[in-house]
Amino acid sequence: MTVDSTGEPLIVEGLSLALDIGGVQLNALRDVSFSLRPGEARGLVGESGSGKSLTLRAILGLLPPNARITSGRMVVAGQEFDLTRTDRDHRRRIARLRGAQIAMIFQEPGVALNPVVPVGRQIVDAVARRNGLTKRAAREYALHLMELVGIHDAAAKIDAYPFELSGGLKQRVMIAAAVAGEPQLILCDEPTTALDVTVQKQILSLFTHLRDELHASLLYVTHDLAVVAQLCDSVTVLYSGEVMESSDDLRAVFDGAQHPYTEALLHSTPDVDRIEQRLYSIPGSAASLSDRTDGCQFAPRCEYARDDCRTGSIPDTSGTPGRVVRCLHKVGAPADGVPVGGIDG
Amino acid sequence: MAEVDEAGAPVASSAQPPSADAPLLRCSDVNISFSQRGSKQRLHAVRNASLEVGPADIVGLVGESGSGKSTLARAIVGLQRIDSGAVEFEGRRLGHTRTAEDRRGIQMIFQDPFGSLDPRMKIRSALAEIIRRHTSLRGKQIDTRCAELMDMVQLPRTILSSRPAGMSGGQRQRVAIARALSINPRLLVADEPVAALDVSVQAGIVNLLSDLRREVGLSILFISHDLSIVRTLCDSVNVIYRGDIVETRPCAELFDDPRSDYTRTLLSAIPRLNGPRTEGLAQGQSLGVRRR
Ligand SMILES: Nc1ncnc2c1ncn2[C@@H]1O[C@H](COP(=O)(O)OP(=O)(O)OP(=O)(O)O)[C@@H](O)[C@H]1O
Ligand SMILES: Nc1ncnc2c1ncn2[C@@H]1O[C@H](COP(=O)(O)OP(=O)(O)O)[C@@H](O)[C@H]1O
Ligand code: SF4
Ligand SMILES: [Mg+2]
Ligand SMILES: [Mg+2]
Numbered sequence: 001m002t003v004d005s006t007g008e009p010l011i012v013e014g015l016s017l018a019l020d021i022g023g024v025q026l027n028a029l030r031d032v033s034f035s036l037r038p039g040e041a042r043g044l045v046g047e048s049g050s051g052k053s054l055t056l057r058a059i060l061g062l063l064p065p066n067a068r069i070t071s072g073r074m075v076v077a078g079q080e081f082d083l084t085r086t087d088r089d090h091r092r093r094i095a096r097l098r099g100a101q102i103a104m105i106f107q108e109p110g111v112a113l114n115p116v117v118p119v120g121r122q123i124v125d126a127v128a129r130r131n132g133l134t135k136r137a138a139r140e141y142a143l144h145l146m147e148l149v150g151i152h153d154a155a156a157k158i159d160a161y162p163f164e165l166s167g168g169l170k171q172r173v174m175i176a177a178a179v180a181g182e183p184q185l186i187l188c189d190e191p192t193t194a195l196d197v198t199v200q201k202q203i204l205s206l207f208t209h210l211r212d213e214l215h216a217s218l219l220y221v222t223h224d225l226a227v228v229a230q231l232c233d234s235v236t237v238l239y240s241g242e243v244m245e246s247s248d249d250l251r252a253v254f255d256g257a258q259h260p261y262t263e264a265l266l267h268s269t270p271d272v273d274r275i276e277q278r279l280y281s282i283p284g285s286a287a288s289l290s291d292r293t294d295g296c297q298f299a300p301r302c303e304y305a306r307d308d309c310r311t312g313s314i315p316d317t318s319g320t321p322g323r324v325v326r327c328l329h330k331v332g333a334p335a336d337g338v339p340v341g342g343i344d345g
Numbered sequence: 346m347a348e349v350d351e352a353g354a355p356v357a358s359s360a361q362p363p364s365a366d367a368p369l370l371r372c373s374d375v376n377i378s379f380s381q382r383g384s385k386q387r388l389h390a391v392r393n394a395s396l397e398v399g400p401a402d403i404v405g406l407v408g409e410s411g412s413g414k415s416t417l418a419r420a421i422v423g424l425q426r427i428d429s430g431a432v433e434f435e436g437r438r439l440g441h442t443r444t445a446e447d448r449r450g451i452q453m454i455f456q457d458p459f460g461s462l463d464p465r466m467k468i469r470s471a472l473a474e475i476i477r478r479h480t481s482l483r484g485k486q487i488d489t490r491c492a493e494l495m496d497m498v499q500l501p502r503t504i505l506s507s508r509p510a511g512m513s514g515g516q517r518q519r520v521a522i523a524r525a526l527s528i529n530p531r532l533l534v535a536d537e538p539v540a541a542l543d544v545s546v547q548a549g550i551v552n553l554l555s556d557l558r559r560e561v562g563l564s565i566l567f568i569s570h571d572l573s574i575v576r577t578l579c580d581s582v583n584v585i586y587r588g589d590i591v592e593t594r595p596c597a598e599l600f601d602d603p604r605s606d607y608t609r610t611l612l613s614a615i616p617r618l619n620g621p622r623t624e625g626l627a628q629g630q631s632l633g634v635r636r637r
Contacts, residue, residue, distance in 0.1 A: 226616035270573035279548035
């Protein structure tokens with residue numbers, strides 16, 4: 001499949017990645033593809049260890065030293081990249097994307113902040129330089145951004161060093177720095193997981209603003225499906241390093257999951273509006289990297305699994321443009337000519 | 346309350362059962378403050394906090410980061426000195442220095458189960474050590490008790506021969522619960538026990554806590570910032586805001602008709618699977634670089 005790459009802020013196609021673990025090459029990502037339109041927020045979801053962070057790091061060229069991309073290409077703002085390349089020229093081109101084209105927010109706030117520079121300057125330095133802001137204007141802009149991410153006593157915090165701030169505040173400083181200068185493409189990895197829900201709400205409003213008013217595109221990595229439902233337009237579900245289900249229309253998945261894993265994940269997500277005596281828990285546990293096998297990765301835990309699920313590679317059986325369902329016996333599909341029904345309400 | 350009271354009997358092995366209407370745990374007007382570096386003012390982490398947990402009750406304690414949840418929890422188990430107020434357990438006022446008997450009554454589990462488990466020690470040895478220290482069980486009885494505990498926390502007995510290092514987060518939390526239960530506490534204080542776990546694993550632990558209450562009458566003080574889970578698991582909830590308990594209500598009431606402003610703010614901020622999408626910034630706010 002080739003994709004028309006005009007105008008898409010981000011296309012990732014056929015990304016596969018191996019990790020060297022004690023001299024053994026293990027597949028951590030297999031054939032991961034998705035794209036973002038201008039002004040689209042896509043949720044990249046999955047449980048811990050499913051490969052969300054590795055996907056993001058592969059895009060940014062920030063992989064751990066034991067990782068090797070075995071296949072994949074990407075397009076960012078019209079520029080093409082063969083992700084398997086490791087030469088200096090390629091690394092330089094990717095490095096230029098970071099900061100200039102792509103803003104990023106990581107899971108651990110510590111790593112992205114410079115410990116010896118006051119946080120206010122870290123938020124606006126790059127933007128101030130680019131826009132030729134005066135010192136005073138830059139400071140005002142930093143204060144403004146800090147307030148937007150819910151730091152109420154911004155004036156008291158603007159000159160603080162990162163070590164003087166709590167984890168939650170550092171996380172918000174990082175978000176402020178990422179959105180300064182109104183980036184068009186933002187990649188974030190669990191940006192609000194460590195924050196209180198009231199602060200999270202404020203941050204989600206900020207992202208919504210970026211998307212709706214400034215047509216920024218967001219790739220939003222999280223394990224929290226409720227946050228994705230609140231913010232995103234589209235969704236890609238990862239399990240054991242593979243895309244299980246994906247849709248340009250988020251509600252199509254949330255209201256009618258066709259992949260058994262998506263269905264199970266949604267079912268096990270606690271929902272404050274659905275009072276249950278007992279929560280649903282997916283049987284078994286996720287396979288570790290070394291246990292990944294042929295066939296469907298979810299088969300050992302899948303209620304719908306049959307013999308044919310355990311061999312070969314599982315094709316996309318969705319049949320709908322903009323949707324991917326990698327399953328042989330998808331939920332709600334006619335089985336042996338008999339409709340199982342129920343998914344359309 | 347009466348019927349759960351009876352179901353609660355088996356766990357209360359060593360102490361006399363509390364009288365029918367007395368709570369198992371009562372905190373009254375607890376104040377806790379800390380000295381702050383570079384300031385004469387003390388930080389009041391918990392102010393006049395009162396809460397109760399009845400026999401076989403699961404009571405929630407929710408609030409934002411830094412609101413004092415863990416501090417109060419630590420005071421309940423005797424890991425934190427209180428300035429004033431009282432912590433009573435089974436009608437008896439607990440001092441700061443706890444007797445072995447006090448410690449047997451209340452056990453605590455944490456967000457990071459690794460913290461309380463020695464990564465190199467086999468699970469069987471870790472459990473045996475505590476059982477030997479706190480009970481009169483010896484030899485084969487200890488093995489039987491270990492097996493029984495694995496059944497209680499719904500883990501295969503083979504786990505007893507493994508070490509925490511190779512276990513998943515969910516398995517480790519189950520082991521931590523088994524460890525806490527090994528000496529038959531009446532009250533379990535659980536500080537964010539599922540916050541670090543995947544939803545599906547989380548669900549298993551939440552169900553386990555609910556089973557333990559039903560099957561052995563365990564009482565639980567459940568600390569969480571996840572209100573969806575609190576609504577599923579708890580009978581009543583205490584909402585704490587900056588050290589103050591601002592609302593204590595049965596779960597059903599609190600969610601349908603929150604009274605304090607803070608509770609309302611909190612409830613309206615919960616992300617919802619089927620809720621309306623998040624709105625953008627408030628009118629008049631924007632991100633714009635202010636160019637001059
Ligand atoms: N030993 C201590 N010395 C000084 N201050 C402390 C100490 N322990 C806690 N505090 C402060 O007391 C307040 C309450 O902290 P606590 O850990 O109880 O919050 P919490 O509600 O458990 O928050 P979280 O949700 O982040 O776990 C915070 O302001 C915290 O910084
Ligand atoms: N540097 C590394 N060395 C070894 N294994 C790794 C490394 N980075 C990630 N992994 C493994 O790769 C898998 C995917 O990791 P990750 O992308 O971090 O997952 P997620 O972000 O979805 O939780 C996991 O099994 C993880 O343990
Ligand atoms: S392919 Fe088979 S095992 Fe995999 S999700 Fe579909 S039914 Fe289940
Ligand atoms: Mg991650
Ligand atoms: Mg705490």
